[in-house]
């Protein structure tokens with residue numbers, strides 16, 4: 001609906017130079033926005049800036065901060081209010097909403113056509129701009145050309161106010177630091193005397209101080225409202241105690257009716273997967289993340305704003321400035337990295353002040369993963385500088401507060417508010433969080449969770465980050481997630497995309513593609529971890545359990561003796577000392593794998609037995625040469641059975657695989673074991689000896705195994721491709737690979 005401007009003199013009964021009184025301001029509010037009264041500290045902020053005073057305004061999410069500069073823009077007959085916004089999407093939304101109300105507002109960004117930009121500049125250059133509000137990015141402010149323009153406008157007395165929205169972005173202590181905001185500190189020197197209004201919903205004391213100092217606010221009026229969002233019910237559910245977390249979320253959304261919701265995930269892949277899952281369960285939803293192209297993203301946003309879809313499953317890219325008032329549920333499917341982020345995101349619920357819900361799914365694995373990400377960032381940044389190191393440490397402390405929010409039994413609301421330095425009366429929550437409403441149940445869950453943790457630790461079932469190459473690759477992205485360092489060099493167009501997520505940050509394989517293979521790999525990773533965990537955790541145990549006993553050595557010697565005897569008979573009673581030979585061969589196995597443990601040792605004995613069953617007389621005599629020429633065990637050998645040399649290579653040395661694979665069997669069953677065993681037998685590379693005398697098969701690490709498997713797979717498929725008329729060159733091998 002278009003409205004003509006409210007005649008200010010009539011509204012206030014004031015002359016040109018007089019300040020508007022409260023009544024006149026309320027009239028403006030009602031006329032333009034249809035709200036009956038100012039909320040919270042809106043009026044105080046408006047009056048302060050209209051009187052020319054700087055103001056720092058801390059209001060909760062959805063508290064109505066925009067009004068604090070929109071009303072002043074309408075209260076002055078001439079001149080403009082300059083609004084600095086971190087995101088183009090945010091500017092677009094606000095400008096569109098203002099235009100719908102008939103208020104002359106524009107934004108300048110490279111997404112605008114040249115024609116539109118030209119029109120805006122012409123208006124600004126005119127003696128009396130018709131514009132009331134001009135939204136810009138911090139990057140544009142930093143350009144000399146635009147600063148010159150602002151200086152000109154200011155010199156003509158037409159710059160009424162500078163409003164810095166989401167002002168916490170200026171502080172590297174804030175959860176959403178944007179280096180481009182730092183450039184705003186030059187505004188004061190270029191545009192002296194213009195009142196500045198800094199607005200934020202999330203600023204702990206340290207950030208508040210930083211914002212005020214960085215923007216060089218002069219004797220500002222500091223307005224702080226409570227962070228309490230009384231209309232939001234806070235709840236945590238424990239993934240590890242749920243039978244099926246996906247089904248649980250589905251149920252929550254379905255049972256809430258056709259409501260509007262946001263589900264936040266840590267990774268893009270999870271957004272895609274969850275969105276598909278929810279859709280399949282009849283929930284109208286779509287994924288939103290920085291991995292989608294601009295067109296798709298804005299169409300998802302449009303569909304959600306216009307209620308065509310009810311649920312958006314998003315990364316943090318679905319962020320600031322999303323102003324749909326009737327969001328009833330904000331769900332965090334993964335634990336957020338800080339209380340500030342959590343507060344901002346959950347605060348997108350219930351901006352209409354109606355009862356709404358924040359639901360966080362807490363999982364032990366998620367928690368470990370986030371800790372890993374943050375520690376990684378810490379390690380990386382501690383190399384950079386001391387202040388960076390301090391920041392990184394802060395990130396872990398911040399995260400710990402989130403963990404306490406989930407793992408503590410006390411009032412959730414209290415925890416949020418105390419995090420922002422507020423003193424909370426006991427009566428404040430009045431059963432508007434799960435911990436206050438169902439204390440016994442929450443206590444029971446926490447107990448069960450603690451038990452689950454212990455069981456997990458005992459089982460060594462952590463899936464967190466086996467040294468996979470993808471970690472390395474993705475390290476760089478963590479900085480983007482962390483504090484958007486790279487934004488300093490971003491062009492204006494990049495801004496909306498810079499609100500990126502940690503997509504691909506962690507080595508989560510595609511859930512939709514090759515799920516089966518991933519599950520197998522995960523099982524192997526778990527098995528390997530389990531193996532190494534057992535190894536480190538139970539050193540003493542290991543020594544006992546994994547130690548090669550004399551009895552085992554004796555038994556192996558006996559086994560080898562039998563094998564030597566059979567070889568001797570097969571080769572026409574070859575002249576060899578059976579017992580001595582067996583002893584020599586056993587000793588070789590022990591020298592190589594005695595320290596590694598009995599499974600490896602046992603594998604080597606088995607492979608030697610197999611080698612003996614087919615060896616020819618020359619090879620055998622050569623092999624036993626040291627004992628025929630010298631009885632010393634240390635005499636170098638000429639040859640030895642190895643993976644590459646043995647005629648039994650494909651089934652020989654690895655007929656019994658490493659403990660890793662043995663353990664994988666325990667977890668995944670025989671199918672996996674079998675397939676891995678067969679694949680490994682093909683894929684393993686020729687072994688190298690650590691001494692020139694003994695050439696024995698190396699036991700591959702999991703990563704080596706995977707890499708060699710990939711190479712073999714590639715080679716195999718390449719050779720198949722090369723094969724004319726689709727005739728398989730190596731059907732046997734292919735069969736094994738299957």
Ligand SMILES: Nc1ncnc2c1ncn2[C@@H]1O[C@H](COP(=O)(O)OP(=O)(O)OP(=O)(O)O)[C@@H](O)[C@H]1O
Pocket residue numbers: 035036037038039042059060061062063064065066067200201321323325351
């Ligand atoms: N005085 C008021 N009375 C009723 N509703 C209001 C009032 N002031 C603002 N609102 C409404 O409250 C909602 C939130 O306002 P706004 O977007 O300005 O909040 P915000 O504080 O900037 O939130 P965020 O921190 O999420 O950016 C808007 O829909 C707005 O129309």
Ligand SMILES: [Mg+2]
Pocket residue numbers: 065066165321
């Ligand atoms: Mg806002």
